[in-house]
Amino acid sequence: MAKVKLTVNGRAVSRDVPDTTLLSEFLREDLRLTGTHVGCDTSQCGACVVHVDGKAVKSCTMLAASASGGEVTTVEGLANGELHPMQKAFNDNHGLQCGFCTPGMIMSGVDMVNRYKQAGRELTEEAIRHELEGNICRCTGYHNIVKSIQDAATKM
Amino acid sequence: MYPTTYHKPETLEAASATLGDAEEAKILAGGHTLLPTMKNHLAAPTDLVDIRGIAALNGISEDGGTLTIGATTTHAEVSNSPVVASACPALACLAGGIGDPAVRHVGTIGGSVANNDPAADYPAAVLGLGATVVTNRRDIAAEDFFDGMFATVLEEGEIITSVRFPKCDLAGYSKFPNPASRYAMVGVFVAKSGGSVRVAVTGAGEDGVFRHEGLEAALSANFSPDAVDGVAISSDGLLSDLHGDADYRANLIRVMAKRAVSAVA
Ligand SMILES: Cc1cc2nc3c(=O)[nH]c(=O)nc-3n(C[C@H](O)[C@H](O)[C@H](O)COP(=O)(O)OP(=O)(O)OC[C@H]3O[C@@H](n4cnc5c(N)ncnc54)[C@H](O)[C@@H]3O)c2cc1C
Ligand code: FES
Numbered sequence: 117m118a119k120v121k122l123t124v125n126g127r128a129v130s131r132d133v134p135d136t137t138l139l140s141e142f143l144r145e146d147l148r149l150t151g152t153h154v155g156c157d158t159s160q161c162g163a164c165v166v167h168v169d170g171k172a173v174k175s176c177t178m179l180a181a182s183a184s185g186g187e188v189t190t191v192e193g194l195a196n197g198e199l200h201p202m203q204k205a206f207n208d209n210h211g212l213q214c215g216f217c218t219p220g221m222i223m224s225g226v227d228m229v230n231r232y233k234q235a236g237r238e239l240t241e242e243a244i245r246h247e248l249e250g251n252i253c254r255c256t257g258y259h260n261i262v263k264s265i266q267d268a269a270t271k272m
Numbered sequence: 273m274y275p276t277t278y279h280k281p282e283t284l285e286a287a288s289a290t291l292g293d294a295e296e297a298k299i300l301a302g303g304h305t306l307l308p309t310m311k312n313h314l315a316a317p318t319d320l321v322d323i324r325g326i327a328a329l330n331g332i333s334e335d336g337g338t339l340t341i342g343a344t345t346t347h348a349e350v351s352n353s354p355v356v357a358s359a360c361p362a363l364a365c366l367a368g369g370i371g372d373p374a375v376r377h378v379g380t381i382g383g384s385v386a387n388n389d390p391a392a393d394y395p396a397a398v399l400g401l402g403a404t405v406v407t408n409r410r411d412i413a414a415e416d417f418f419d420g421m422f423a424t425v426l427e428e429g430e431i432i433t434s435v436r437f438p439k440c441d442l443a444g445y446s447k448f449p450n451p452a453s454r455y456a457m458v459g460v461f462v463a464k465s466g467g468s469v470r471v472a473v474t475g476a477g478e479d480g481v482f483r484h485e486g487l488e489a490a491l492s493a494n495f496s497p498d499a500v501d502g503v504a505i506s507s508d509g510l511l512s513d514l515h516g517d518a519d520y521r522a523n524l525i526r527v528m529a530k531r532a533v534s535a536v537a
């Protein structure tokens with residue numbers, strides 16, 4: 117068993133879990149934070165993207181034990197009294213249909229906006245499409261997801 | 273995944289000791305190859321030794337033109353590094369084209385080189401630039417390091433600590449990514465130092481990454497995209513799979529070599 121200590125969405129948590137526990141399982145099953153979705157479990161689809169120490173990662177391909185000591189933000193941790201600008205933009209721009217991919221899209225969206233802002237680079241439509249390489253959506257055809265992220269980028 | 277015991281040592285010595293003591297231990301870096309393999313039950317190590325807690329294995333430095341990249345340095349760190357961008361922009365560009373942003377935040381150069389996936393990007397840079405793979409036991413020249421598909425000369429328990437890239441005048445990399453996986457269908461790394469040019473090809477060879485002598489000779493004589501046209505590119509020994517046959521890959525080698533050269537010539 118591994119002792120996993122994390123700060124998840126600002127809250128300190130500690131659990132003893134099997135060493136093989138994935139971060140996605142830890143979040144969903146041990147913490148009941150089921151906003152993080154598991155689509156493929158093979159590191160392809162990006163539905164499981166969360167932020168670990170400020171960086172977007174696929175939580176199905178990281179052991180909870182290896183994240184221990186760090187800070188994790190999931191989609192549940194974004195809203196602060198009101199929806200995060202990225203969540204609101206997905207709402208306003210019809211950026212989802214079934215919603216399965218949406219938590220990963222939103223976490224990847226926030227990550228890319230932050231990175232481009234920090235580097236002082238413009239997040240163009242083309243760049244957003246390129247940045248979404250690791251996030252698969254079976255419903256929308258991506259156009260409104262791209263629009264949502266473009267919209268949010270102006271408000272974050 | 274079969275049960276395993278996770279370790280996160282803080283020193284190379286402690287990592288080495290655990291690797292030596294355990295029944296069947298494996299080194300864990302980014303885990304972006306190893307964890308999927310364990311999920312598939314294609315690997316079942318009794319112990320995982322996570323080397324990301326060892327500070328000495330992480331980071332990028334440059335000394336007299338030689339670029340040293342620590343084994344646990346992530347693809348994102350390499351692609352965003354001003355040091356890499358000035359010493360060898362082709363390497364930064366290669367790292368920035370691996371997988372997707374979330375993969376680049378976690379995957380490491382050491383893991384990529386140790387894994388020697390025949391479609392991985394880094395092996396092309398390591399062989400193309402004539403880099404040295406440094407381990408806790410020895411220095412290994414790129415020529416000697418790769419040992420066929422998914423195989424290297426690394427011994428049981430041997431840990432890559434860094435990869436050292438020598439100075440070169442010009443380097444370019446171009447890959448044709450598989451549209452689903454983003455791995456290279458074919459990737460060509462071209463490096464020029466003085467009058468000599470090295471060309472390494474990934475994604476195409478049945479035995480993994482290789483140097484192309486015909487392209488090297490033609491580009492050493494005339495470093496221009498046109499020089500590539502006259503070179504015979506045989507499909508012998510190239511991969512044929514559902515993504516493309518050997519002839520298709522042979523043609524891609526030509527096209528990628530041209531693009532790599534025209535990006536820098
Ligand atoms: C969705 C996806 C897309 C990808 N796309 C690409 C791509 O386009 N191009 C590309 O090149 N790669 C791609 N990859 C692979 C990615 O770059 C991996 O990160 C890399 O191949 C393995 O690095 P890692 O740090 O994750 O290693 P791990 O998975 O932790 O380890 C891989 C192997 O190397 C060994 N190992 C790790 N570090 C060391 C060390 N320091 N010394 C000795 N042995 C070590 C491990 O024991 C294991 O056998 C992709 C991966 C995913 C999941
Ligand atoms: S569930 Fe993690 S990438 Fe698909």
Ligand code: FES
Binds near residue numbers: 254
């Ligand atoms: S909205 Fe259904 S998968 Fe994206």
